[in-house]
Every structure is written in structure tokens, then in C-alpha cells.
Amino acid sequence: MKRFSMSNTVVFLQKNRAEYYLTAILVPVLVLVCLCSLTMGRYAISLSDIFSVFYTKIFAVDLAIPANVETVLFKVRIPRIIAAVLVGASLSVSGASYQGLFRNPMVSPDILGASAGAGFGAALGILLSFGTVGIQLYSFLFGLGAVALAVVISSAITRGNNVTLVLVLTGMVVSTLFSSFVSLIKYVADPYSKLPAITFWLMGSLSTASMKDVKMMLFPFLLGVVPLMLLRWKLNVLSFGEEEAKTMGVETAKLRMAVIICSTLLTAGSVSVCGIIGWIGLVIPHFARMLAGPNYKILLPVSLLFGSIFLIIVDTVARSAFPLEIPLGILTSLVGAPFFIYLLFKGKRGWL
Amino acid sequence: MRLEVCDAVCGYGTKKVVENISFTVQSGEILCLLGPNGVGKTTLFKSILGLIKMLGGVIKVDGENVHAWPKKKLAQTFGYVPQAHTPPFPFTVRDVVIMGRTAYLGKFASPSKVDEEIAEQALDTLGISHLADRVYTEISGGERQLVLIARALTQQPQILIMDEPTSNLDFGNQARVLGQINELAKKGLAVIMTSHFPNHVFLCSTKVALMQKNNKFSVGSVEEVVTEENLKSAYGIDVKITTAADDCHTLRSCIPIIN
Numbered sequence: 001m002k003r004f005s006m007s008n009t010v011v012f013l014q015k016n017r018a019e020y021y022l023t024a025i026l027v028p029v030l031v032l033v034c035l036c037s038l039t040m041g042r043y044a045i046s047l048s049d050i051f052s053v054f055y056t057k058i059f060a061v062d063l064a065i066p067a068n069v070e071t072v073l074f075k076v077r078i079p080r081i082i083a084a085v086l087v088g089a090s091l092s093v094s095g096a097s098y099q100g101l102f103r104n105p106m107v108s109p110d111i112l113g114a115s116a117g118a119g120f121g122a123a124l125g126i127l128l129s130f131g132t133v134g135i136q137l138y139s140f141l142f143g144l145g146a147v148a149l150a151v152v153i154s155s156a157i158t159r160g161n162n163v164t165l166v167l168v169l170t171g172m173v174v175s176t177l178f179s180s181f182v183s184l185i186k187y188v189a190d191p192y193s194k195l196p197a198i199t200f201w202l203m204g205s206l207s208t209a210s211m212k213d214v215k216m217m218l219f220p221f222l223l224g225v226v227p228l229m230l231l232r233w234k235l236n237v238l239s240f241g242e243e244e245a246k247t248m249g250v251e252t253a254k255l256r257m258a259v260i261i262c263s264t265l266l267t268a269g270s271v272s273v274c275g276i277i278g279w280i281g282l283v284i285p286h287f288a289r290m291l292a293g294p295n296y297k298i299l300l301p302v303s304l305l306f307g308s309i310f311l312i313i314v315d316t317v318a319r320s321a322f323p324l325e326i327p328l329g330i331l332t333s334l335v336g337a338p339f340f341i342y343l344l345f346k347g348k349r350g351w352l
Numbered sequence: 353m354r355l356e357v358c359d360a361v362c363g364y365g366t367k368k369v370v371e372n373i374s375f376t377v378q379s380g381e382i383l384c385l386l387g388p389n390g391v392g393k394t395t396l397f398k399s400i401l402g403l404i405k406m407l408g409g410v411i412k413v414d415g416e417n418v419h420a421w422p423k424k425k426l427a428q429t430f431g432y433v434p435q436a437h438t439p440p441f442p443f444t445v446r447d448v449v450i451m452g453r454t455a456y457l458g459k460f461a462s463p464s465k466v467d468e469e470i471a472e473q474a475l476d477t478l479g480i481s482h483l484a485d486r487v488y489t490e491i492s493g494g495e496r497q498l499v500l501i502a503r504a505l506t507q508q509p510q511i512l513i514m515d516e517p518t519s520n521l522d523f524g525n526q527a528r529v530l531g532q533i534n535e536l537a538k539k540g541l542a543v544i545m546t547s548h549f550p551n552h553v554f555l556c557s558t559k560v561a562l563m564q565k566n567n568k569f570s571v572g573s574v575e576e577v578v579t580e581e582n583l584k585s586a587y588g589i590d591v592k593i594t595t596a597a598d599d600c601h602t603l604r605s606c607i608p609i610i611n
Contacts, residue, residue: 105440230459233461233462236443240451243398245454246401246402246423247431248432248451248452248454248455248507249427250423250454289441293442293443293447294442294443295447
């Protein structure tokens, strides 16, 4: 008997290691994808040029790189790729966390109204002719506000039981409310200048991402992602339901609040910079769960990395595959929806 | 260790469901809670576990009011075994069992090697080490129930609270689970369980509590409480208690009489 359990421990460690390898493999994959993405686009840059540019920057020597290359890299591609990394990571981490919190694999990061609120904030900012920073700030704040509204209404309704169910329902109501507000703004907006701007913004794009945007996003990103990473193991327990988690010693109300606040920061932060990009928060956690299993200890970092990789690839396609740049939200849905169906066919391990 | 439930009044909001419940359970004892559907057994359990606020009375462990304790200490004392269920994600059995260690982990910690070993031991104790790498959502109901007991053991509690541990199990698995419960009590755990089968009382209880409608509550030894009159009054049917003997035991059983 003793020997049996010993060998079990060994198997466990090996298995654990295999899953950690997945994270270890994905990091270099992410770097590789970033590098490839740097070379691609309407202005092709070779890998050796990229390395030369980095070399000149780091060692302060002059290798006579054309000025265009440097401008394209540092003003356009690098900020855009960093933004893709942050947005992809944000949406998939918050989606994965919400799926555990709401104990439902069909949940996406906009369930409590963060996207709808942020969309309304941006539309309002555009209507009021704000500058980029103003639009982003409005979008971010309305994203937070929408979720706060959903949480406040649900806590007024809930009497102890079914907290998450009431939250989902109030989230749906708040989402619908803000979507109607967006429609209202579109209806009254100037159809020649503002309406197209709003519509295009809502479709999501990283085409205007600058280093300033990246810096603005970084703060909510870190504020959201770090606590979630630290708390991630407890999400396992929470996915067994409120009461069971409590009997195992989890302070469910506090943990739930922490998850909601962090996920909302992530979602509102990315929507405010690059508009509404759907499907990533739903599809990537599924895909990660298929490869890494449901244990959040591994699932969350794997989701983060996959989210980043996926969005860089999609964004690279969006900006280089066609003569006209395609809005990102359209592409992620076009890729995400069939991919999700494929996952549903493939995965039979009791998600539904 | 001694658990005391003193004059418990339990319910939701202002609505009282059960009143005047008092009993004690000690290490090594198994208290089986019998009673018809809807009489408030689960409500009482939830109150003991601190999931719903008590409307009156107090729950003490060794003289201390448990609801004044932090959540973690509560979870280190009470292990709860819910009815077998299906979570939304395909965790492995090992992942599920290790979750019992939550009450011992720091805010941001995840289980260590020591925790893994405790989980291994719990699986070993229940004889289900071979299930460790199976997917929890894919094993049978009886196996799931054993896994949930293993999870509660990983919590290293002093008191085990089991909500109908034999429901949805086949005849053989019922007997196996009851056997395991007996073994756990022998190791010094106090067990409180509910059952819909008065027969189970004869198989594994040292104490019985019978909850009836209109707040009739009686607690005592098996012989005192499980009588034909009491069962008739609680369940509203005629019951015959019979005995059978094999070489070394006298076995008793309740048989409902259907006209």
C-alpha cells in the first residue's frame, strides 16, 4: 500500500511538470510570434533589420538603418504588438476567471456589462468631440460604472442565496441598457463624421495603438492580472459553488468581489483602448482548458499566453492580409465562432 | 471533542423552519438524522456550518461558540460532504480532493507537496487511490461520493457533516459508504449524517435524532428513538421492525407496511 501511494506521488509530480512545460513552451512561442509579426505588414522589414535596429538601440552604435524602418517599428508595430499582447491577455484572463466564478463555461468577460458600459462611454466621448485621452477615460470609467451598477442592483436584490445567478441577470439588464444608450447616441450623432467614428470604434481595432495607449493600459492591466494570478488556485474551489466553497474555508463574498473588480479593470482597460473585441474571452479559456485541464493553477497562465498569441496573429492578419485593414472585432468573431464550434465537437469532457 | 447544539432555532430571514433543537455529539459517535422531506434537516445542517444565520441558540465545540470563529477555523473543524454532484469543469479526482486543503492555505497560496500527500492519504484511507487521475465528472455516483468524503477528510476535520451520503447510490455502494463512515468514526471523527433510510441507523449509528413536523424533535440511542410508533408518527406509514440473526450478529431492519 505504501509503495502504491509513493508511486502515485511520482506520477503526480510528472504530470504536474508536463503541464508546467506547456507554460514554458508558450513563452518562447509568444516571443517568436511577436518577432514574426514585427516583420509583417505593408512595409516588410527583414528579421536581420529588426535585430540591427535593436542592436543599434542597445549599444548606441550607428549601423545606417533606414529611418523608415525605425519609425515603423517603434511608432507603429511595437506599440501595436504590445497592445495586442495586453488586450489578448486581459480578455482571456478575465473570461477564464469569470467562467470559474459563475461556474459556467459559456460566460465571457462582458457578462456584467463592462464592454457595453465602455462602449457607451466611448460613444459619448466621440459625440462630445473629446480627444483620444478623453474618449479612453470616459470609456474606462463607464465600463467600471456599468459593472458597479450591476453589482449594486444585484446585492440589493439578493438575499443570501443564488448570488451569482442574480448577478448574471442584472449584468444582462445593465448590458442591454447601455447597448440601448449606444444606439441612442448613434441615432443622434452626425451621420457624416461622428456616426462612422463611433461605429468603427465599436468594431474594435488596434490600428491607432501608440506607446501612450500602451502606458495607459498597463496600469489597469497589472492591477487586474496580478491579484487574479495570486488568487487563481482558489478559483478552483469557487467553481464548486458558493456554499461548498464556504464550507472549505473560502471567504466567498470577498473573493467574488476581488475577481469582479480585477476582471472589470482588465476588460474596461482593454475596451477603452481598442474597442470591443469579442470572442477571445470565451474561446481562449476553452481552448486552454482543453490543453491544460481545468485547474486554474495552470489554466490561467496558459489562457493569458494563448490570448496574447491569438490576438497578435489575428491582428497581424487584420493589418497585412488585405489591402484594406479589417476591424479586429469582425476578424475575431469570424475566426472565433467556427473555432468554438470545433472545440464543442472535440471536447466531450463535461463542460456543458 | 464535543459538539453541542443548544436550543437551535434555524430558518431563512424571519421564517423559522426548525426550533428547539438540542443535542450533543462526541468524537467517535455517529449521529444519524432522520425525518420526512421538508422537515428542515438541510436547514439545520446549513446553520451548523454557518452558511445561514441562526435565529436563536448556539453551536458550541468544546464550549466555544463556533460562529464567533474565523471561517478558516470553522472549516478546519467541520468537514462537509455534500450530495454527489457534477461541477461544471472536468477536474481530476486528485484536484478535487486537494481542494479540501483550502482552509489551511494562506490567502495567495496554492497546495504544497505536504498538502498533496495528505490528499493521497485520504484517497488511500477510502481505498480509492486508483481513481486519483480519473476525471471527476466521468466516474460513477458512488465513486464521486467517496471522493467527496476524501475531500472532507483532507480538511482534517474533527466533525464530519454528511448530507444524505447514500442517496443515489446502489445497494452495494450504500453499504460500502456506510462501512467507511463506521471506520472513520472508529478513528475518532464525530459524524453527523442524514438519511432517508431508517435501516441505515441500524448499520452505522450510535445515536439517532428524529425530526418531525411541528417541531417534534427526539434524540437518543437507536433503541429509544427508532421504534415502530415513532417511525409511524414521523413518516405517516405503518412500520414493522424485525430482527434477523446470523452466526455472530443480530441484525435489525425496518419494513414499511403497504396496504
